Amino acid sequence: MKIQEDVIRVENLTKTYQMGEIQVHALRGVSFSVRLGEVLAIMGPSGSGKSTLMNMIGCLDTPTSGEYFLEGELVSTLNDDQLALVRNRKIGFVFQTFNLLPRATALANVELPLRYAGNNGNRKQLAQESLEAVGLGDRIDHRPNELSGGEQQRVAIARALVNEPAIILADEPTGNLDSKSGDEIMNLLLELNQKKGAILIIVTHDPEVAAVTNRIIHLRDGMVEGQEVLA
Amino acid sequence: MNFLLNIKEALQSLSSNKTRSLLTILGIVIGVASVIALLSIGEGASSTITGEIESIGTNVIYILNGNSDDEVSNPKDLTIRDAEALATSGRANEIVFVAPVFTGNSEVSHSDNSYKTSIIGSTPDYQNVQNLNLAEGEFITENHVKGRSAVVVLGPEIADKLLGRRTGIVGNSIRIGGYPYRIIGVTEAKGGSAFNNPDSNVYVPVSTAQARLPRGGSPDKVQYILVSASEAEKAEEAIVQISDVLRMTHRIPPRSPDDFTILNQQDFLSVAASITNVLTIFLGGIGAISLLVGGIGIMNIMLVSVTERTKEIGLRKAIGARKKDILLQFLTESVLLSLIGGLFGILLGWGISLIVNQIAVQTGTILDVSLTLNSVMLATLFSAAVGIFFGYYPANRAASLAPVEALRYE
Numbered sequence: 087m088k089i090q091e092d093v094i095r096v097e098n099l100t101k102t103y104q105m106g107e108i109q110v111h112a113l114r115g116v117s118f119s120v121r122l123g124e125v126l127a128i129m130g131p132s133g134s135g136k137s138t139l140m141n142m143i144g145c146l147d148t149p150t151s152g153e154y155f156l157e158g159e160l161v162s163t164l165n166d167d168q169l170a171l172v173r174n175r176k177i178g179f180v181f182q183t184f185n186l187l188p189r190a191t192a193l194a195n196v197e198l199p200l201r202y203a204g205n206n207g208n209r210k211q212l213a214q215e216s217l218e219a220v221g222l223g224d225r226i227d228h229r230p231n232e233l234s235g236g237e238q239q240r241v242a243i244a245r246a247l248v249n250e251p252a253i254i255l256a257d258e259p260t261g262n263l264d265s266k267s268g269d270e271i272m273n274l275l276l277e278l279n280q281k282k283g284a285i286l287i288i289v290t291h292d293p294e295v296a297a298v299t300n301r302i303i304h305l306r307d308g309m310v311e312g313q314e315v316l317a
Numbered sequence: 318m319n320f321l322l323n324i325k326e327a328l329q330s331l332s333s334n335k336t337r338s339l340l341t342i343l344g345i346v347i348g349v350a351s352v353i354a355l356l357s358i359g360e361g362a363s364s365t366i367t368g369e370i371e372s373i374g375t376n377v378i379y380i381l382n383g384n385s386d387d388e389v390s391n392p393k394d395l396t397i398r399d400a401e402a403l404a405t406s407g408r409a410n411e412i413v414f415v416a417p418v419f420t421g422n423s424e425v426s427h428s429d430n431s432y433k434t435s436i437i438g439s440t441p442d443y444q445n446v447q448n449l450n451l452a453e454g455e456f457i458t459e460n461h462v463k464g465r466s467a468v469v470v471l472g473p474e475i476a477d478k479l480l481g482r483r484t485g486i487v488g489n490s491i492r493i494g495g496y497p498y499r500i501i502g503v504t505e506a507k508g509g510s511a512f513n514n515p516d517s518n519v520y521v522p523v524s525t526a527q528a529r530l531p532r533g534g535s536p537d538k539v540q541y542i543l544v545s546a547s548e549a550e551k552a553e554e555a556i557v558q559i560s561d562v563l564r565m566t567h568r569i570p571p572r573s574p575d576d577f578t579i580l581n582q583q584d585f586l587s588v589a590a591s592i593t594n595v596l597t598i599f600l601g602g603i604g605a606i607s608l609l610v611g612g613i614g615i616m617n618i619m620l621v622s623v624t625e626r627t628k629e630i631g632l633r634k635a636i637g638a639r640k641k642d643i644l645l646q647f648l649t650e651s652v653l654l655s656l657i658g659g660l661f662g663i664l665l666g667w668g669i670s671l672i673v674n675q676i677a678v679q680t681g682t683i684l685d686v687s688l689t690l691n692s693v694m695l696a697t698l699f700s701a702a703v704g705i706f707f708g709y710y711p712a713n714r715a716a717s718l719a720p721v722e723a724l725r726y727e
Contacts, residue, residue: 141721146721170638170639170640173635173636181724187629189329189330190326199636202642245636
């Protein structure tokens with residue numbers, strides 16, 4: 087029963103990089119799980135393994151050892167193309183630097199995951215709905231350089247949501263925004279978490295951002311140092 | 318991924334770097350244009366030469382002295398008597414006309430105009446073998462040959478050059494090698510050609526030529542004999558009959574090789590084909606080199622583009638692009654570059670071959686420069702192949718980027 091509720095379950099995850107002669111142990115056995123609908127913050131100083139853990143959870147990289155179950159599926163042993171499929175279907179990324187395609191309109195940016203999913207039928211309509219959900223229904227034909235930072239991040243969120251993923255993975259989502267837009271983005275992410283039920287994982291330095299989540303995982307030296315349950 | 322969308326996206330990406338894309342395309346344009354232009358010129362030269370040879374007529378047979386295939390010691394000269402034997406032999410029933418030719422260079426002059434040109438000495442049959450029609454006067458007759466007369470038939474172009482006109486000149490006289498000759502006829506204009514222009518020929522009786530043009534060997538030697546077979550289909554039989562007659566007059570024992578060579582149109586065509594093939598391959602090779610350079614330009618610019626867009630590639634992979642999606646994206650760009658280049662290259666190459674054609678016409682050379690469907694298809698296929706070949710390495714490099722590394726790239 088508990089296993090079914092866990093959207094994410096990682097067990098004893100390790101990641102070792104070879105940097106020249108030296109072995110770097112970025113993760114040294116991380117285990118935790120995330121329940122449906124939960125909002126989670128991952129915090130820790132530089133070099134604590136935050137980014138590496140995020141890459142693992144986002145299926146951008148595979149662990150050296152340990153297991154990662156996403157919605158019951160063991161994803162830590164998949165090959166590149168299978169991982170691409172998992173990222174496409176189950177994970178929505180929100181980056182600190184937005185990472186929008188500069189030449190494409192807001193609509194085209196949001197359509198992109200649907201194109202890689204092979205959806206050609208109602209792609210435009212789904213993208214439009216997703217942009218409306220983040221409050222940009224009137225700016226679908228604007229290019230990134232015609233939008234403010236906050237608006238660009240909304241486009242990125244719409245893009246992350248369009249395939250109805252199981253996880254929204256946000257890496258410092260407010261890091262490049264002023265505090266007002268930052269608050270708006272956080273509110274939007276929480277609101278969408280409530281509405282859509284996708285779990286939200288935020289990797290952040292900012293204690294204020296972490297404070298609005300349900301639970302904080304503190305990382306240090308590649309290990310879980312402690313967990314704080316907030317609400 | 319939707320195919321049209323892919324192309325649209327590639328075009329967007331190419332047009333965001335207009336100067337760079339245009340310069341890359343220019344490389345392909347030049348490559349394809351040179352392939353097209355050089356192949357057209359090659360084809361033109363080859364069809365001109367072929368047409369030239371075909372205009373000899375399929376029933377015309379050349380008999381030359383000597384034999385280049387077999388070792389023949391002391392070959393006999395071809396003589397007027399050989400020609401008479403061919404013309405009169407009862408066994409040579411497929412031979413219709415026999416024209417022995419004695420030719421040599423000499424100076425032709427009238428008042429102050431003087432030209433060094435080749436003089437053809439032959440018999441009345443020459444007119445029939447070569448299908449010459451006269452615009453005025455008459456051709457050389459048997460009596461002229463017998464009497465070794467100092468008479469001459471001019472082509473219209475040489476008449477223009479010497480006398481300033483081509484009509485009303487019968488009865489005038491010109492000098493050949495210092496001797497005066499009376500003009501008895503002017504041939505009809507046949508149209509010039511690159512190698513043999515009958516309109517500037519000068520014809521005299523064969524006997525006169527033998528007496529007055531420089532020569533060596535036996536007194537009634539001729540350089541070659543033209544024979545026309547009764548019809549094109551009988552050419553092979555005529556060749557056998559010629560061989561029989563000449564072996565007899567030259568007293569060649571059985572099983573010894575001929576001391577003469579018989580060529581018909583087919584022989585000339587195959588020699589010409591092997592020459593023009595070499596020419597076409599050579600010209601195409603030069604074009605291919607510039608296309609290769611254009612292809613390297615594509616590879617270079619695509620590698621730059623992949624590096625510049627590393628972060629974009631990382632993002633695309635993060636949201637679900639597979640290896641082949643990225644591969645296809647960059648290949649589409651390079652193939653578009655080369656295809657657009659190919660298209661304009663075909664137009665430019667066509668333009669160049671038209672200009673070459675014009676120049677050929679202006680200078681009086683018949684060079685039928687032709688843009689063939691073959692060379693267009695070849696150039697299109699080749700430029701697409703260049704795009705794929707030189708685009709694959711950069712595209713594969715992009716597709717193989719690890720998403721984590723690519724996303725972190727600044």
